[in-house]
Amino acid sequence: MTKKITIAIDAMGGDNSPGKTIEGVSLFLKKNQKNEDFILHLYGNKLAIEDELKKYKITSNLIKVFHSDSVVSDKETPLTAIKNSKNTSMWNCIRSQLDGSSDISLSAGNTGVLLVVSRMILKMMNKVSKPALAGFWPNTKKNGLNVVLDLGANIECDDNNLVDFAELGSALYKSLFPNEIVKVSLLNVGSEEIKGTEMLKNAYKKLKALSSENNFLFNGYSEGNTIMNGESNVIVTDGFTGNVALKTAEGTAKFITDNLKKTLTKNIFTKISLIFSYFSLKKFKNKLDPRKYNGAIFLGLNGPVVKSHGGTDGIGFYYSINFCYKIIKGDLIKQIKNNLNHLSGE
Amino acid sequence: MTKKITIAIDAMGGDNSPGKTIEGVSLFLKKNQKNEDFILHLYGNKLAIEDELKKYKITSNLIKVFHSDSVVSDKETPLTAIKNSKNTSMWNCIRSQLDGSSDISLSAGNTGVLLVVSRMILKMMNKVSKPALAGFWPNTKKNGLNVVLDLGANIECDDNNLVDFAELGSALYKSLFPNEIVKVSLLNVGSEEIKGTEMLKNAYKKLKALSSENNFLFNGYSEGNTIMNGESNVIVTDGFTGNVALKTAEGTAKFITDNLKKTLTKNIFTKISLIFSYFSLKKFKNKLDPRKYNGAIFLGLNGPVVKSHGGTDGIGFYYSINFCYKIIKGDLIKQIKNNLNHLSGE
Numbered sequence: 001m002t003k004k005i006t007i008a009i010d011a012m013g014g015d016n017s018p019g020k021t022i023e024g025v026s027l028f029l030k031k032n033q034k035n036e037d038f039i040l041h042l043y044g045n046k047l048a049i050e051d052e053l054k055k056y057k058i059t060s061n062l063i064k065v066f067h068s069d070s071v072v073s074d075k076e077t078p079l080t081a082i083k084n085s086k087n088t089s090m091w092n093c094i095r096s097q098l099d100g101s102s103d104i105s106l107s108a109g110n111t112g113v114l115l116v117v118s119r120m121i122l123k124m125m126n127k128v129s130k131p132a133l134a135g136f137w138p139n140t141k142k143n144g145l146n147v148v149l150d151l152g153a154n155i156e157c158d159d160n161n162l163v164d165f166a167e168l169g170s171a172l173y174k175s176l177f178p179n180e181i182v183k184v185s186l187l188n189v190g191s192e193e194i195k196g197t198e199m200l201k202n203a204y205k206k207l208k209a210l211s212s213e214n215n216f217l218f219n220g221y222s223e224g225n226t227i228m229n230g231e232s233n234v235i236v237t238d239g240f241t242g243n244v245a246l247k248t249a250e251g252t253a254k255f256i257t258d259n260l261k262k263t264l265t266k267n268i269f270t271k272i273s274l275i276f277s278y279f280s281l282k283k284f285k286n287k288l289d290p291r292k293y294n295g296a297i298f299l300g301l302n303g304p305v306v307k308s309h310g311g312t313d314g315i316g317f318y319y320s321i322n323f324c325y326k327i328i329k330g331d332l333i334k335q336i337k338n339n340l341n342h343l344s345g346e
Numbered sequence: 347m348t349k350k351i352t353i354a355i356d357a358m359g360g361d362n363s364p365g366k367t368i369e370g371v372s373l374f375l376k377k378n379q380k381n382e383d384f385i386l387h388l389y390g391n392k393l394a395i396e397d398e399l400k401k402y403k404i405t406s407n408l409i410k411v412f413h414s415d416s417v418v419s420d421k422e423t424p425l426t427a428i429k430n431s432k433n434t435s436m437w438n439c440i441r442s443q444l445d446g447s448s449d450i451s452l453s454a455g456n457t458g459v460l461l462v463v464s465r466m467i468l469k470m471m472n473k474v475s476k477p478a479l480a481g482f483w484p485n486t487k488k489n490g491l492n493v494v495l496d497l498g499a500n501i502e503c504d505d506n507n508l509v510d511f512a513e514l515g516s517a518l519y520k521s522l523f524p525n526e527i528v529k530v531s532l533l534n535v536g537s538e539e540i541k542g543t544e545m546l547k548n549a550y551k552k553l554k555a556l557s558s559e560n561n562f563l564f565n566g567y568s569e570g571n572t573i574m575n576g577e578s579n580v581i582v583t584d585g586f587t588g589n590v591a592l593k594t595a596e597g598t599a600k601f602i603t604d605n606l607k608k609t610l611t612k613n614i615f616t617k618i619s620l621i622f623s624y625f626s627l628k629k630f631k632n633k634l635d636p637r638k639y640n641g642a643i644f645l646g647l648n649g650p651v652v653k654s655h656g657g658t659d660g661i662g663f664y665y666s667i668n669f670c671y672k673i674i675k676g677d678l679i680k681q682i683k684n685n686l687n688h689l690s691g692e
Binding site for chain 2: 077138140152155156187189196197224225226228229237239243244245246248249252253254255256258264266272274276277279283284288
């Protein structure tokens with residue numbers, strides 16, 4: 001038997017934990033009853049975790065609980081966390097990768113703290129200048145998923161950082177969709193070569209030189225309105241722009257769906273209409289459900305760390321566990337190392 | 347009688363012109379039958395314009411046509427336009443502001459060319475370092491409109507540019523909603539004071555010092571997901587970020603509404619549902635109709651220039667004429683001059 005995929009989970013991060021994290025674990029176990037190629041390591045307050053496990057009647061031998069005395073407080077910032085986060089559930093969850101007892105770490109804790117702690121423990125990969133936070137966006141194509149990075153780990157970037165992000169992001173995409181061709185584009189204010197800052201123009205030249213079938217195909221510039229059209233499946237940008245774009249998309253989606261909800265529950269006629277459209281609208285809602293895309297990942301460290309949305313629920317947390325499982329199954333770290341070989345290591 | 351509001355219109359810019367521009371003119375005349383406080387000056391090929399005017403049976407004395415031999419070609423870029431745009435319909439439309447024969451100019455031509463030509467003819471205002479492109483976003487509040495700038499006139503900005511944009515944008519908002527309190531915020535990756543680049547932190551300090559009831563109230567930082575929540579009504583950012591945010595919002599809206607359309611026309615049940623929800627969904631669609639927000643404006647020049655979306659139709663063009671009418675009625679230039687008095691003129 002091959003080695004099991006071991007996912008280290010910080011059971012205490014984010015709102016309503018460990019309740020929601022264990023609900024997510026329970027869902028993951030249910031959906032993977034036939035697979036026995038994984039094991040989940042839960043870090044946090046042992047008593048609280050075991051109470052929740054009982055609630056969901058989880059007695060699986062695919063679960064192991066590791067006690068941590070403390071958790072990262074809500075008040076912690078990236079600066080204070082350097083001092084105060086040692087031996088918290090988050091710390092121990094990430095640290096477990098060092099001696100090989102886990103393959104990937106997952107936490108719903110504060111993003112800034114998680115990045116600082118991950119970087120302290122796992123250190124940067126050779127050849128990578130800065131870590132990036134990569135996330136998933138729905139698109140109109142068959143497999144319906146784009147990788148977008150950086151979503152906020154670095155608010156200022158240079159052209160070499162963007163080139164690194166392209167290699168990291170395309171490795172992530174390959175680990176999820178090994179049979180697809182990876183197409184990378186740079187987010188810009190226009191699609192013509194003359195558009196954008198000098199930094200983007202330099203990154204453009206370097207990515208064009210790296211474009212090849214056994215690495216990724218470089219698709220040139222994308223604009224904000226083409227992120228979701230599926231022409232490219234890896235969209236590269238600096239963390240400031242990526243963060244604003246992600247949150248703007250979230251805000252726009254919320255604005256529209258809130259308005260739609262109001263519209264369809266306004267009067268007796270629209271309520272009758274819902275009887276006829278209920279199942280179709282449910283599928284529509286399901287496709288746009290942000291919980292399905294829950295889970296962003298820090299790339300560029302000597303080990304993958306996945307960040308779940310702090311405010312998500314059990315279903316959202318399930319998706320982030322599932323996401324960890326898939327990328328380790330797709331051998332993410334090997335894909336990254338292969339990709340980094342294309343860089344000259346400047 | 348007070349002087350009439352004179353709107354100079356480049357009838358030839360964008361797709362399907364002068365057809366769509368004259369359709370927009372026709373709609374504007376119909377909706378303003380009782381107002382006689384305006385006059386529309388149309389610039390372009392006189393024969394083509396008069397053909398279209400006949401088609402819509404427009405014989406109003408509120409219309410005047412000015413012949414231009416040439417139009418700005420589709421192939422023109424901001425660089426080539428400096429040489430080639432003289433005496434085009436766009437050029438003459440903007441030039442008419444110089445001798446006071448018009449108050450505002452409107453064109454659906456290429457954005458970059460329009461900015462270069464406008465800047466060449468009208469020149470920058472004293473105290474303003476760079477012009478900004480300001481647009482309108484729907485929000486959840488009563489009057490339902492936010493000003494967002496810069497949407498792409500300057501891809502690199504410093505803190506003083508952002509301060510100028512705040513003064514310009516709040517003057518624009520005041521010209522449209524004279525009885526509202528203007529609340530300005532800076533787009534950033536977080537709402538805490540420690541977030542963002544040094545440039546943003548400097549702009550934050552300067553805007554905080556300028557915050558007052560007779561200027562604008564400074565609301566601190568906004569994030570992408572709060573642009574549309576109505577807490578602030580003027581959102582300030584650099585042209586790169588603003589352009590990406592705008593296009594990302596457009597792409598997200600298109601993605602969702604395309605999916606919704608597919609969902610609601612999928613089968614016989616959803617088609618029946620449409621019978622009951624038709625009127626409500628029509629209102630919903632109407633609220634989100636991008637044509638209602640058509641019209642972005644270059645601020646900071648010695649005269650206002652409005653840019654209509656090139657691909658809009660007659661209805662969209664109508665909205666941009668209406669928008670010109672409203673801001674001149676609200677005395678935009680006086681509002682800007684008042685606001686600029688708050689700046690020290692560094």
